[in-house]
Amino acid sequence: LTTGPTLFGLPMKQASLLTLTFQNSALILILHYSRVMRPPGDHRYFASTAVLLNEVLKLAISLTFAIYDASRSLAPQTPATVLFEQLFHSVFSGDSWKLAIPAVLYTFENTLQYVALGNLEVVHFQVLSQLKILTTALFMVLLLGRSLGIRRWLSLIFLTLGISIVTLSSSSNSRNLSFEIFDLSDHFFPRSVHELGQIADDTVVPAPGDLSSPLTRRSATYEGILEDQELVPRMNYSLGVTAVLVAAIVSGLTGVYFEKLLKEPTKTVSIWTRNVQLAFYSLFPALIVGVIITDGKEISKHGFFDGYNWVVWTAIVLQAVGGLLTSLCINYADNIAKNFATSISIVIGFIASVGVFGFLFGTALVITSTYAYALPERKRSRPPPIHIAT
Ligand code: C5P
Numbered sequence: 001l002t003t004g005p006t007l008f009g010l011p012m013k014q015a016s017l018l019t020l021t022f023q024n025s026a027l028i029l030i031l032h033y034s035r036v037m038r039p040p041g042d043h044r045y046f047a048s049t050a051v052l053l054n055e056v057l058k059l060a061i062s063l064t065f066a067i068y069d070a071s072r073s074l075a076p077q078t079p080a081t082v083l084f085e086q087l088f089h090s091v092f093s094g095d096s097w098k099l100a101i102p103a104v105l106y107t108f109e110n111t112l113q114y115v116a117l118g119n120l121e122v123v124h125f126q127v128l129s130q131l132k133i134l135t136t137a138l139f140m141v142l143l144l145g146r147s148l149g150i151r152r153w154l155s156l157i158f159l160t161l162g163i164s165i166v167t168l169s170s171s172s173n174s175r176n177l178s179f180e181i182f183d184l185s186d187h188f189f190p191r192s193v194h195e196l197g198q199i200a201d202d203t204v205v206p207a208p209g210d211l212s213s214p215l216t217r218r219s220a221t222y223e224g225i226l227e228d229q230e231l232v233p234r235m236n237y238s239l240g241v242t243a244v245l246v247a248a249i250v251s252g253l254t255g256v257y258f259e260k261l262l263k264e265p266t267k268t269v270s271i272w273t274r275n276v277q278l279a280f281y282s283l284f285p286a287l288i289v290g291v292i293i294t295d296g297k298e299i300s301k302h303g304f305f306d307g308y309n310w311v312v313w314t315a316i317v318l319q320a321v322g323g324l325l326t327s328l329c330i331n332y333a334d335n336i337a338k339n340f341a342t343s344i345s346i347v348i349g350f351i352a353s354v355g356v357f358g359f360l361f362g363t364a365l366v367i368t369s370t371y372a373y374a375l376p377e378r379k380r381s382r383p384p385p386i387h388i389a390t
Contacts, residue, residue: 007019012332013332013333016325016329016332016333017329017333017340018341020322020326020341021341021342021344023321023325025345027322030311030315032117032125034311035114035117035118036118037311040307043306043307045306045307046291048111048294048299049305050319051110051290052291053316054316054320056279056283058275058278058279058323059276059283061320065272065275066272067087069270069273071083090269090270090273091273099278103278103284105254105257107282107285109251110319112243112246113243115240116128116240116244118235119235119236119243120241120244123167125244126163128241129248130167131160131245132248133339134160135249135251137152137156137252137336140256140334144256152372152373152377154372155368155369155373159373162362162364162365162366163346163347163366164362165362165365166362166363255330258274259334262330326338340370344366344370
């Protein structure tokens, strides 16, 4: 029998982890595609506007749940003004200001994610962002005082390795996937990237790296063509790598800080109130630093929604839903379990590549490390200290 809230008939802990597993793979692909596709107008959309809209959406959803929660605790005839007064009080009183810290850090992380996915292949982004498994564990030990035994540390290291092996061994598949999505652009843009592919097949432009496989050669020639025509934004790998590494550190720190606030034993602030506070405070850095200071000049020239199409909107909605799922995972399970869920999502994403040795080996590592981590810690019974009579 399960008490407590449920989702899809499952207890919240399992349901939120499972849903996050599927949401995460979709988000990475769509977000990458939205950054590297040929923009529908003259310009690619501004990442700062997407980060702001993501927060607005999360605020709206969280407020809806918070209002629903508050209304359930009041008598049916209570006037709406009392309900809103109570809600206002719970959102802005007490230690609500503490949420300003994760708000700034998460907004920074979300911006870095756009920079990283606009400058790296999906596969490289996924491998490098696995480092957040280790940064999260480190901050859990430092900030939450959790102690992880040697078996759990080893499980996390093997999890990081396993995911990297799965991702790299399936890298050609992931390229295929993003190329297939690229080809979809035929339906939406008159001069499509697919058309460029036709030209690229006949034009061999020398490029560093392995040009032996047709796919790599084709992507190399893509770069050559793109350099000339400047149709699709070019990638800057070192910027992408820096962005993803900093994002991994920020992710570990912020996730653990948010968990600390949620699980303080003396506080009984609900998860939806915390989410309203977090989204509210995130509006300020997203609007002031992102939209006004960083992109303000360009936005006033081209417009807030310049470069938007259905792909961009899908990425924003997926990111908002993913953020709220993340908060549920942190609340009902913890940050490490949340990272396991996103790691498993990578394995699911590459399940199509069965037959590749690396894939099988990597998957075995992920499963074994998940199992090993989940085993309860054994309490060591130490023999009592021996007193030496003096
Ligand atoms: O990569 P990581 O798991 O740290 O990503 C966390 C994501 O979840 C960020 O996009 C962050 O904005 C979002 N989040 C949220 N609400 C929370 C906690 C995290 O939207 N309460």
